[in-house]
Amino acid sequence: MSPLIQYSIDALNLGCLYALYALGVAMVFGILRLVNFAHSSLIMIGGYALVLTAGLPLALRVVITVVACVAAAVLLELVAFRAVRGANPATLLVTSFAVTIAMSSLAEAVFGALPAAADVHPALRESYSFGTVYVPKLNIATVVVTALLVGGLSLFLTRTTLGLQMRAAAADFTTARLMGVRTDRVISMAFAVSGVLAAAAALFLLAASGSVTPGFGVDAVLFGLIAAVVGGLSSLRGAAIGGLVLGVSGQLLQSFLPVEVKPFRDAILFAAVAALLVLRPQGLVAKAEGVRI
Amino acid sequence: MLQIADLTIRYGGITAVHGLSVSVDEGELVALVGPNGAGKSSTLAAVSGLVTPAAGRIVFDGESLVGLPPEETVRRGVALVPEGRNIFGSLTVAENLALGATIRRDRRAVAHDVERELDRFPILRERYGQQAGYLSGGEQQQLAIARALLSRPRLLLLDEPSLGLAPLLVDAVFDTIAELRRGGMTTLLVEQNATRAVALADRSYVLRTGRAVRSGTAEELGGAAALASEYLGETTEELPA
Numbered sequence: 346m347s348p349l350i351q352y353s354i355d356a357l358n359l360g361c362l363y364a365l366y367a368l369g370v371a372m373v374f375g376i377l378r379l380v381n382f383a384h385s386s387l388i389m390i391g392g393y394a395l396v397l398t399a400g401l402p403l404a405l406r407v408v409i410t411v412v413a414c415v416a417a418a419v420l421l422e423l424v425a426f427r428a429v430r431g432a433n434p435a436t437l438l439v440t441s442f443a444v445t446i447a448m449s450s451l452a453e454a455v456f457g458a459l460p461a462a463a464d465v466h467p468a469l470r471e472s473y474s475f476g477t478v479y480v481p482k483l484n485i486a487t488v489v490v491t492a493l494l495v496g497g498l499s500l501f502l503t504r505t506t507l508g509l510q511m512r513a514a515a516a517d518f519t520t521a522r523l524m525g526v527r528t529d530r531v532i533s534m535a536f537a538v539s540g541v542l543a544a545a546a547a548l549f550l551l552a553a554s555g556s557v558t559p560g561f562g563v564d565a566v567l568f569g570l571i572a573a574v575v576g577g578l579s580s581l582r583g584a585a586i587g588g589l590v591l592g593v594s595g596q597l598l599q600s601f602l603p604v605e606v607k608p609f610r611d612a613i614l615f616a617a618v619a620a621l622l623v624l625r626p627q628g629l630v631a632k633a634e635g636v637r638i
Numbered sequence: 639m640l641q642i643a644d645l646t647i648r649y650g651g652i653t654a655v656h657g658l659s660v661s662v663d664e665g666e667l668v669a670l671v672g673p674n675g676a677g678k679s680s681t682l683a684a685v686s687g688l689v690t691p692a693a694g695r696i697v698f699d700g701e702s703l704v705g706l707p708p709e710e711t712v713r714r715g716v717a718l719v720p721e722g723r724n725i726f727g728s729l730t731v732a733e734n735l736a737l738g739a740t741i742r743r744d745r746r747a748v749a750h751d752v753e754r755e756l757d758r759f760p761i762l763r764e765r766y767g768q769q770a771g772y773l774s775g776g777e778q779q780q781l782a783i784a785r786a787l788l789s790r791p792r793l794l795l796l797d798e799p800s801l802g803l804a805p806l807l808v809d810a811v812f813d814t815i816a817e818l819r820r821g822g823m824t825t826l827l828v829e830q831n832a833t834r835a836v837a838l839a840d841r842s843y844v845l846r847t848g849r850a851v852r853s854g855t856a857e858e859l860g861g862a863a864a865l866a867s868e869y870l871g872e873t874t875e876e877l878p879a
Contacts, residue, residue, distance in 0.1 A: 506736075506740075509729075509733055509736060509737065510737070510740065512726075512728075512729060512733075513726050513729065513733075513737050516726050516727070516728050516729065517724060517726060519688065519708075519724075520720065520724040520725075520726070521737070522707065522708040522709045523686065523688075523708045523709075523712060523717075523718050523720065523724075524712065524737045524738060524740045524741075524785070524789070525709050525712040525713060525740040525741035525789065526709060526737070526740055527709050528707070528709065
């Protein structure tokens with residue numbers, strides 16, 4: 346029984362992380378139809394913000410990191426994406442790749458290519474143990490913070506005027522504008538939200554790995570993107586569920602595959618994703634759009 | 639109140655509207671009628687800011703609307719009910735109505751206006767908390783009109799409100815338009831159902847391939863029968879040069 350609990354806890358942890366990455370990507374995609382690969386740059390910026398503030402109290406570091414990620418997200422939209430707004434998806438995607446490469450080159454020039462080490466909090470390296478089950482405090486923090494962020498985000502989207510405007514813009518941007526929804530405002534807000542999610546991702550990634558490189562966050566966003574596609578890229582609920590499903594399956598494969606097959610874990614996982622998309626191209630969560638004439 | 643002068647709209651190499659001039663006075667109901675591709679919807683799109691005209695003037699209340707994005711024209715007092723309704727199907731009826739009042743800050747007056755629209759369209763009150771995508775076509779049209787009215791427009795643009803509706807529902811839509819007109823709403827109506835639109839409107843413009851070929855009251859246009867024959871098309875200028 347206890348290994349099963351152990352596996353579930355590990356799986357839930359990875360699922361929450363992937364959900365966090367996927368939500369950051371889906372937030373921007375929902376409004377702009379932009380596959381924002383540069384979400385990884387935001388995570389990288391968050392990572393360096395945590396490195397540079399090492400030694401300050403954790404609460405202050407978190408605030409600085411969130412502010413840095415949100416500011417970077419809004420600025421990236423203003424500088425890089427506003428000019429290509431409404432361009433075809435390929436142009437948008439290439440722009441987001443260009444931003445990612447430019448940002449990681451910039452980080453390399455400023456901080457060097459070597460890993461910059463920093464601790465998030467010593468307590469996050471400890472574990473609670475219940476008999477033979479070990480629960481790292483980091484996993485608990487990941488699950489709790491992700492749950493709070495998802496809850497907060499859904500309250501924001503369903504209970505506030507700006508949230509309603511963002512859902513309307515995601516559903517039909519032109520009609521939302523006819524209602525008076527201001528384009529720049531909802532787009533900036535979508536990027537700002539993705540900045541908050543990137544800051545959280547940076548925190549947990551750094552706590553797990555202990556160091557930041559210019560390529561920090563790239564793998565995370567790759568998995569986030571795949572997770573978002575698995576769930577259904579155009580809905581936030583889909584992105585969150587896709588993240589959970591991909592993370593849980595990845596971790597379960599990791600736990601149960603025979604040792605000699607383990608190196609092929611991601612290959613098996615992505616083959617399953619490909620198979621899923623053949624069967625259900627719209628993703629796990631189809632858009633609940635009632636159509637009746 | 640609204641003056642459109644020498645309006646020209648191009649999409650790539652195709653000219654949809656050629657130097658069209660239309661005026662709407664305060665309190666008037668003006669209809670643009672004509673076959674598919676006559677440039678009716680393009681004209682409304684230009685007024686509401688969805689497309690930028692290649693040439694011409696659009697003046698509303700003494701101020702030019704040309705180049706303003708739709709989120710600004712609605713703030714100037716122009717509301718468009720788009721062709722195909724374009725309600726937010728994944729949102730509730732209540733949320734759709736709330737979005738109609740996006741530009742307003744006077745919450746209590748908005749709540750009062752929502753009540754008025756729910757009185758006008760009782761089915762919306764019944765479906766208030768439901769997803770708007772599950773409404774029938776006629777109900778969606780009512781929602782789209784109610785939503786547009788919640789911005790308190792001074793000029794209402796209606797794009798093909800009867801399109802795709804069963805005859806009984808078409809009657810209901812024209813009843814609503816008549817009622818709004820009695821209430822003094824200035825309206826520019828685009829319709830393929832020319833006979834009904836012309837009969838109801840104060841004045842009408844008959845459009846063909848982007849030009850106004852005739853205009854006037856129902857009597858001046860010779861009544862519905864004459865218009866119907868005009869649609870069968872005995873004109874010599876079928877295609878733009």
